[in-house]
Amino acid sequence: MGEFRPVADALLYLAGSWRAERTVRDLAGTDDTADDTDEGTFTGTTTFSPLDEGGLLHHESGTFVWQGVARPAERTLRFLPGTAPGTADVRFADGRPFHDLDLTSGRWVTDHPCSADLYRGEFTVLDSDHWRTVWRVAGPAKDLVLTTDYARAD
Template sequence: MSDVAAYLAGEWTVERALVDLASGTSGIFRGTAVFRASEDGRLLHTEDGELCWDGTTGRAGRTLALLPGADGTCDVTFADGRFFHDLDLRTGSWTVSHPCAADRYEGTFAAVSHDEWLVQWRTTGPSKDHLQRSVYRRARPASRATPAV
């Protein structure tokens, strides 16, 4: 893949398994992720769905922004503009690390196909011992049919 922003653009379904390894508590997030271009050249990543955590279900979501680079990579920022991590899927996979106070987030990204990609976050530190695994599937898979002549 030569361009991460072009690959991610559009609507995806998200299924995310979450586990607090210290307590054994687990949950699942199911929803959508939309990647759409903004007027300032960023690609906004907005997730919305339901999180079922330890028997309680409620709305959950987040917004991130991707700043596309000329080489097909992106910088990912939080909604407030703070840097989160870089993202380079040109080889199909990427590993990142993000310090958050005394905790550390270790992430792996993998493009499985044109219509599916995976993200895993392992968070360790004095306040967290978490594992998150997300599967993103294109909501409307691209047609692979050959046009009739």
């Protein structure tokens, strides 16, 4: 039994609304004990809606709780058709490149360099209504693991 579910078309699979639950673990300065790891949570909704020029507008909104303080949080990305059929070219809201995405095997690993830090993302399709991302952020100022579980809301 495989852990991933292949997806013929990433944009078709992602279209719609998803419930999103994220944990953010800050590993900087820890001595490998759970008590020293700062952890936050994000709970909200991620919606992939059609763009006029093709692709999907990704809008995420919800509540981020860090060190007991809850704040509203949101972000917007653009998922455009990729260079190969069924793939996507993910861009920030302002059009800057973020990463590529190919879910045809059900799993994708990609990198995004950001200044001196490196973001390595792993995308896993669990079934028709569930997928997960794990971003590992490493650099001189960051040592984070962000894990998001998505469940189809519509």
